[in-house]
Amino acid sequence: MKRCRFELLAIWLVGALVFALCLPPAPVAAQSTALLRFHPQPLSVEEGQSFRVEVRVSSVEGLYGAQLFVNFNPLVLQVQSVELGPFLSPQGMSGAEYNNAAGTLDMRIAQVWPSQPVSGSGTLATITFRALAPGSSVLDFVDRSAALKTLLCDRDGNELPAVVQDGVATAYGVSRLELVPASESLVAGEALTYTARIYDQDGRLLADVTSGTAFSISAGAGGAWVGATYTSEKAGTWQVTGRYTTAGGKALVGTATLEVAPAQPFAISLVPADGDLLVGESTTITATVTDRFGNRVADGTLVTFACTLGSFNGAATSQAPTANGIAIVAYTATAAGVDTITATAGTATAAAQVSVGQQAPGPEPGPGGGAYRVLVPLLFRG
Numbered sequence: 107m108k109r110c111r112f113e114l115l116a117i118w119l120v121g122a123l124v125f126a127l128c129l130p131p132a133p134v135a136a137q138s139t140a141l142l143r144f145h146p147q148p149l150s151v152e153e154g155q156s157f158r159v160e161v162r163v164s165s166v167e168g169l170y171g172a173q174l175f176v177n178f179n180p181l182v183l184q185v186q187s188v189e190l191g192p193f194l195s196p197q198g199m200s201g202a203e204y205n206n207a208a209g210t211l212d213m214r215i216a217q218v219w220p221s222q223p224v225s226g227s228g229t230l231a232t233i234t235f236r237a238l239a240p241g242s243s244v245l246d247f248v249d250r251s252a253a254l255k256t257l258l259c260d261r262d263g264n265e266l267p268a269v270v271q272d273g274v275a276t277a278y279g280v281s282r283l284e285l286v287p288a289s290e291s292l293v294a295g296e297a298l299t300y301t302a303r304i305y306d307q308d309g310r311l312l313a314d315v316t317s318g319t320a321f322s323i324s325a326g327a328g329g330a331w332v333g334a335t336y337t338s339e340k341a342g343t344w345q346v347t348g349r350y351t352t353a354g355g356k357a358l359v360g361t362a363t364l365e366v367a368p369a370q371p372f373a374i375s376l377v378p379a380d381g382d383l384l385v386g387e388s389t390t391i392t393a394t395v396t397d398r399f400g401n402r403v404a405d406g407t408l409v410t411f412a413c414t415l416g417s418f419n420g421a422a423t424s425q426a427p428t429a430n431g432i433a434i435v436a437y438t439a440t441a442a443g444v445d446t447i448t449a450t451a452g453t454a455t456a457a458a459q460v461s462v463g464q465q466a467p468g469p470e471p472g473p474g475g476g477a478y479r480v481l482v483p484l485l486f487r488g
Contacts (some may be wrong), residue, residue, distance in 0.1 A: 297338070
């Protein structure tokens with residue numbers, strides 16, 4: 107019969123155990139087979155992250171102590187601490203030794219008299235590990251020697267029937283943060299919702315981390331963020347940035363490109379090149395067309411010009427496409443009076459009035475036969 111050994115416990119504990127061993131043995135009864143295992147399982151953690159693993163026992167009868175020997179991969183995991191679990195008496199004593207270079211952990215747990223043996227299921231110990239590097243580590247219950255075996259013991263130090271279930275912990279390295287969509291086009295005023303995802307060193311998708319990602323966009327883009335949703339404002343090509351800090355403390359940055367086009371025409375500014383005209387003279391009329399955000403409209407937007415007294419190359423109306431939001435036409439004053447010039451693009455319109463003066467009849471030729479020209483002031487109203 108295998109028996110528990112508690113060399114690592116304090117000397118006074120040994121005395122208490124000897125006293126306990128002197129008690130009459132309890133009546134022998136058929137016992138169920140206990141299960142010794144790690145919880146939770148399986149485990150997947152991030153490189154650099156600290157995590158807790160419980161050593162649990164199930165369906166045990168008459169448990170008074172245990173000696174547990176565990177191996178792990180020292181290239182992947184490191185033990186940080188070991189705590190006594192609540193299943194055995196709070197006055198119970200434990201000894202734990204771990205060697206992170208060798209990847210070994212030895213634990214001895216025992217009740218202290220007058221505590222009684224316990225039955226049922228619960229946590230014997232909690233181990234805190236830290237994931238050192240990407241990889242996989244088996245959490246393996248082992249026997250160190252013929253005399254040092256992983257055992258559950260009764261009050262007399264005899265082995266209780268049990269089976270062990272090894273565990274596994276996998277550490278992954280987070281290599282990048284990806285924003286989706288990576289490239290998109292919007293019309294000013296439209297909204298777009300982004301998704302943020304993290305990937306491991308092998309390019310495998312690990313998790314959607316949208317809720318934990320802080321989003322921003324290039325200065326000058328305007329607009330507004332609500333969580334991961336951006337409502338656009340200024341036209342241009344902008345960089346969207348996402349920032350996320352992993353559970354292991356690694357700071358990741360992901361970027362995406364957003365192209366914002368101007369919205370539909372909303373306002374027109376109508377300006378003549380000259381401040382006064384006489385019948386027969388010409389000038390240029392400039393229409394600057396913007397959307398409701400102040401963006402100049404897309405190139406090629408047609409602007410329709412109309413007048414009542416003058417002409418545009420001989421016609422009362424003319425169309426011109428925009429370039430950088432500006433459309434220009436040539437206007438000729440053909441009759442004296444107040445001419446109303448209008449410009450229309452989509453639903454946007456603007457009007458201006460131009461006063462055209464009649465060229466006054468010249469006086470008798472002056473000395474040398476020269477003629478005199480009288481200018482009538484032009485009034486422009488916008």
